[in-house]
Structures are given as C-alpha cells and as structure tokens.
Amino acid sequence: MIRIVQSFYVKSAANPADYPASAYPEFAFCGRSNVGKSTLINLLTNHHQLAKTSSHPGKTRLLNFFLIRYKDDDQGTEGRLQFTDLPGYGFAEASLVEQEKWRRMISHYFEQREQLRGIIVLVDIRHPADEKDILMLELLRLRGIDHCVVATKADKIGTTKRAKTLLLLAKGLGLKEEPIFPVSALNNTGLDALFGWLSQRLS
Ligand SMILES: Nc1nc2c(ncn2[C@@H]2O[C@H](COP(=O)(O)OP(=O)(O)OP(=O)(O)O)[C@@H](O)[C@H]2O)c(=O)[nH]1
Ligand SMILES: [Mg+2]
Numbered sequence: 001m002i003r004i005v006q007s008f009y010v011k012s013a014a015n016p017a018d019y020p021a022s023a024y025p026e027f028a029f030c031g032r033s034n035v036g037k038s039t040l041i042n043l044l045t046n047h048h049q050l051a052k053t054s055s056h057p058g059k060t061r062l063l064n065f066f067l068i069r070y071k072d073d074d075q076g077t078e079g080r081l082q083f084t085d086l087p088g089y090g091f092a093e094a095s096l097v098e099q100e101k102w103r104r105m106i107s108h109y110f111e112q113r114e115q116l117r118g119i120i121v122l123v124d125i126r127h128p129a130d131e132k133d134i135l136m137l138e139l140l141r142l143r144g145i146d147h148c149v150v151a152t153k154a155d156k157i158g159t160t161k162r163a164k165t166l167l168l169l170a171k172g173l174g175l176k177e178e179p180i181f182p183v184s185a186l187n188n189t190g191l192d193a194l195f196g197w198l199s200q201r202l203s
Pocket of ligand 2: 037038039052053054085
C-alpha cells in the first residue's frame with residue numbers, strides 16, 4: 001500500500017489549456033460543497049494546510065491541482081501522482097450562470113484529462129442519498145470513469161448505527177460494484193481502505 005511522503009500545491013485552473021502539463025496518474029475529489037473534499041486531501045497528504053478548507057460552502061471554485069510523492073514499501077517502489085480538488089456542487093447561492101460554468105469545467109476535465117485514473121465521490125454520511133450525487137455517479141458510469149465513494153464525517157454517526165447507515169446510503173445512491181468507505185477527519189479513521197483503492201490503481 002502506498003503512503004504519501006510529500007505534497008505540493010501546483011496551481012488552480014478552469015480551462016484545459018491551463019492544467020499542469022505533467023502526465024502523472026491523477027485522482028480527483030468531487031462532491032457537494034462543504035462535504036469535506038479539501039479536508040480529505042489534507043488528511044491523506046498529512047498536510048493540514050495544503051487544500052484550503054472552510055465552513056462556508058463554495059470556497060473552491062476552480063480545479064486545484066496537487067503534486068504528490070508516494071512510496072510503496074511492500075513493492076519497494078516510489079512515484080508521483082496528482083490529486084485534483086474539484087469545485088463543489090450544490091451550494092444554495094450558486095446562480096444558474098455559475099452552475100453552467102461548473103458543469104462545463106467538470107465535463108471538460110472528464111473529457112480531456114488523459115491521465116485521470118479515478119474519481120473519489122464524497123457524500124456526507126448523515127444525509128440521505130442526494131439527487132446531485134446520484135447524477136454524478138451516473139455520469140461516471142456512463143463515461144466509464146473508475147470511481148469510489150467516501151462517506152465523510154463518520155464521527156457524526158454512532159458506531160452502532162454506522163454499518164446500517166452505510167448500507168442505506170449505498171442503496172440510495174444506487175451503488176453497484178463501487179465501494180463506499182466511511183472516513184472521519186476528526187478521528188483520522190478510514191484512510192487505509194482508500195489508500196488500498198488508490199494503490200490498486202497505480203500498479
Ligand atoms: N466532524 C467532521 N467535520 C468534517 C469532516 N470533514 C470535513 N469536516 C468539516 O466540514 C467543513 C467543510 O470541509 P471542506 O473540506 O472545506 O469541504 P469542501 O468539500 O472542500 O467544500 P467546498 O470547497 O466548499 O466545496 C469544515 O468545517 C471541515 O472541518 C469530518 O470527517 N468530521
Ligand atoms: Mg474545498
């Protein structure tokens with residue numbers, strides 16, 4: 001399994017022409033605004049100020065690219081990959097013009113980012129399956145883009161209820177083959193399964 005040894009912010013961009021030119025394998029994080037995308041990137045990289053987090057939804061309005069150096073101790077290898085923090089969807093104040101801008105930004109990214117290896121779709125463990133997340137998952141299946149789901153803020157649900165909540169959420173989201181991993185940034189739990197998923201897509 002990989003572990004991250006170093007991470008850097010590279011740049012923010014809206015248009016494909018401005019994406020970083022590097023060809024390292026890339027994974028992107030998407031989900032509703034405020035679900036915890038930036039927090040998860042910081043947690044995975046163990047770099048608490050890498051991606052800017054906020055309690056105000058809609059903080060990230062561009063694609064933010066991060067370069068990551070990792071080691072795989074089992075395989076004795078090391079390498080580089082990239083994480084992309086995608087702008088969140090579904091915040092209340094977004095105008096129609098902004099929503100259309102978002103839609104174009106995301107579809108260009110999915111169409112044109114050749115080194116894209118997978119998408120991590122984040123959902124809040126406390127909320128029932130959301131229409132916008134269901135649409136995103138359908139889009140990924142349609143485009144044949146590999147993906148998994150991370151249920152964030154797992155600390156907000158008691159441990160006895162967690163398994164049942166996840167099962168209901170998976171059903172509501174219409175998950176088929178896709179795994180769903182509960183993660184808590186507060187307690188630093190659930191990362192191993194996600195690191196395992198990433199590792200499988202790098203070898
Ligand atoms: N309790 C708890 N809070 C969390 C967890 N993950 C994120 N949060 C909080 O949720 C809020 C939003 O987190 P962000 O990481 O900024 O969310 P985001 O998805 O990047 O939001 P946008 O950039 O607006 O799309 C912050 O106040 C975080 O501290 C978690 O696992 N547990
Ligand atoms: Mg963010």
